[in-house]
Every structure is written in structure tokens, then in C-alpha cells.
Amino acid sequence: MKLYSDSFEKLINELSRLPGIGPKTAQRLAFFILKMQKEEAESLAFAIQEVKNKIHYCKVCNNLTESDICNICSDQNRNKEIICVVEEPNDLIAIEKTRGFRGVYHILLGRISPMDGLGPEDIKIDSLVGKVKKGGIREVILAINPNVEGEATALYIAKQLKPFSVKITRLAHGLPMGADLEYADEVTLTRAMEGRSEMFST
């Protein structure tokens, strides 16, 4: 026996593809949409379409943009000699919020993770190597997540960039603000010790 009409069932199925949405939540959302004003629902559908039609990846750095080249890459005031490499557009946003970085970015759109079928060719490493090869880059900062997949990604990139005369750096790993030294694990502590910095440095 069929519980719902075809179109309603289809909506539930589509919604349940979203991350974190199980069948029950999908059902609740579908009912909500059903009860919405027609204009509201159409505006939601339109927003989804617009995002898919207008937003694409920046040709230079793979950031999300509505033009060919993103705001950051086309900004004359940003230092194009320093590239900060991140995994996802969200990471770029996090770093931009600090307002402390004035270089440009390169977004990998993923990380190396063999268990998930993601190898070096499945993320944007080649284009990064291409940029460095062309010259004019002084420093590449690897701002990749400090987990095993991130380490593999960083080490692989470093290996590819080694033949070129470019400075390769990575973010210091350390204790998060508010952390308790006593409860920090061995890896975090070791890294924090390695990445210690001088106080009152001149």
C-alpha cells in the first residue's frame, strides 16, 4: 500500500538526501513545505535553482563565485605571491574571518582519503603545482586539517612542490583555546611543543 502520493513521496526522497536529514525529518520538512504559502515555496525552489545556475568555482583558486574569478583573486591589494592551501571553501571563510591573511588561496576541494576512494588526482593538486611551476610564488602555506588524511595530503603536496624554489609552510598545530593541558593527548602536546613560539620576540 502506498502511504503518500507520488509527488509528495518524491519530495521526501529528495530532502532525505541532504546531510543530516533522516527519513523522519525529511517527512516533517515535506509537510512544512506543503503547508507553506505558494510564493514562499516557489521562492525556496528558485533560490536552489539560482545557486546551481550562478555559483561555480573560481577559475584561479576554486573558491565559490558568481563570476569567472572570485573577489579575492581579483583584488589588487592581495599578495599573489603567497598562496594558502585549504581543503574546502568553508576553510577559506574561516581564515578570512580572522582578517589576518592578505595573500590568496588555493582550494583543493577535498583531501586524500584512500578509504573513500579519493586520491591525489581526485582533488585539485595538479593545478596548484602548475601555478607554482609558472613562477612568481614565494610561499605556499598548507592550511590543511591536522588529521591523518590531512597529513597525507600535505606531505604529498610538499613532495610535488619540492623541485621548485618555493617556501612551503604549514599551520602550527597546538592546543585549542580553553583546552586543559592535563587532558591534551600525546600528539597534540608533541605538536604544540614543536610549534612553540618565543615570547617578547623582537
Added chain:
Amino acid sequence: MYLRTDAIVISKRNFRENDRIITFYTRTYGKLDVLVKGIRKIENRFGSSLELFTYNEILLWEKRKGDLLILTQCQTKESFFKIRSDLKKIASAFYITDLARELTKDKDKNIDIFNLLFTFLYLLEKANKPEIIISSFQLRLLFILGFGPELDKCVNCKIVISKNIKYFSLQFGGIICNNCARSSSSNISLDHNTVMIMNKLIYAPLNSIENVIVSFVALKKIEHLFSLYIFYHMDKKMKSKKIIEKLIK
């Protein structure tokens, strides 16, 4: 009910907004999927103790029999963090943990697999030739799983072949004499020297595996045989293999 055991992280995947499902290979219960709540928040109390390859003592909560297990406590005993500073070693560790994940069944207790995994992560941390370590791991794993190939005498007629080895029969699961080879449908060529190396990789004492002399060509041959073998007998294909080869290169 609470379960306490030692466990190695062999795989992880994100789940819902802030959670993750970790696959452990445990000492007491075999391979287990465990839900870890809140792990993706930066202030989570598990820190990096649940990274891939880490060896932990864990406490799990099982509400009712068959429910998804929930992690309640975790104490890292060994993080194998020297593996993480070397691309070849990370790739090798990816491979052996993936083998342990792919070739074993859920909740199928096998302490030998646990020990093998632990020992080989330990060896990898100190290894100079990770490629030999993983080759040895995969052969030893086959024997523990009860799929070990016959490498001493003809798998069919049990005659001792000694130096005249020419073929390995996938169908029968071992080396095969020229006579029997005619009635076996799936032979691949394998020479005496490679079989000797395989035996050494299987039986060498743990602290001298890296002393086994293996040429690059022989390693490739063993790799190839292994892939065909697990596909034929266990219906398994290591999808991560190609990627791992790229990282090791």
C-alpha cells in the same frame, strides 16, 4: 551494557552534523562500528585520540543487544604518530587497516588479527622499507583468515615440486605441479624464487622481516597474485590500492 576493550581505529566516516562512526578492530569483539557523538566539534573531549591507526582502551555503551554502540570513554595507549610524518608510512598504514576492514566480518572475534594489526603498525613506525612490511602483512593475514595458499607442495596431488615450480593455481589455491596444471583452469606463472620469498615473508621473525631480500619485480608479482587471489577466493577487491600505490611512488 558496558563493554570495555582495546581497539585500533581502522576507518571513520562522518555521521550527522557533529558525529562520526568509527570502525575499530577490537581485541575482544573483532571489528566494530561505534558512534562517537560530538567528535567534530573542536572542543570535543576525544581530541586526536580517535585518529586513524591509534590504539586505545575504549568503553562502549550498548543500550540493547544489536543497537549501534556508543563510545563513552577512550584512553590512547599508542598513537603511532611517527607513521604520520612519512607519506610512505601513512599510505602503508592506510593499506593494512583497509585490508583489516575489507577482509574481516563485523563482530567476528579474532585476537590473531588484532595482534597482527597492532604489531605491524608498530613495525611500520620504525620501518625503512614499508613496502616489504605490507607485503608480509597481507600474506600473514590470509593465513590467519584461513585462506592461506599452499606454498610447499603441489596443492592438488601433494607431490613436492622443489625447484620446478612454474604455476600457481588460483582455483586450487596454491602452487601446482606441471602435471596437475593441465587440469586447473586458472594458472598464473610463478617461479621458485618468488615462492621462497613469499615463505620468508610469512615465517620470518617479526624483527627481521625487513631483512628478507625482495626485488621490486618480486614484490610486484606477489602484489598481483594477492589481488587475484582475494578476488577469486574472497570476492574482494581493494579499491584503495591504486591510490595507495600513487602515494607510495
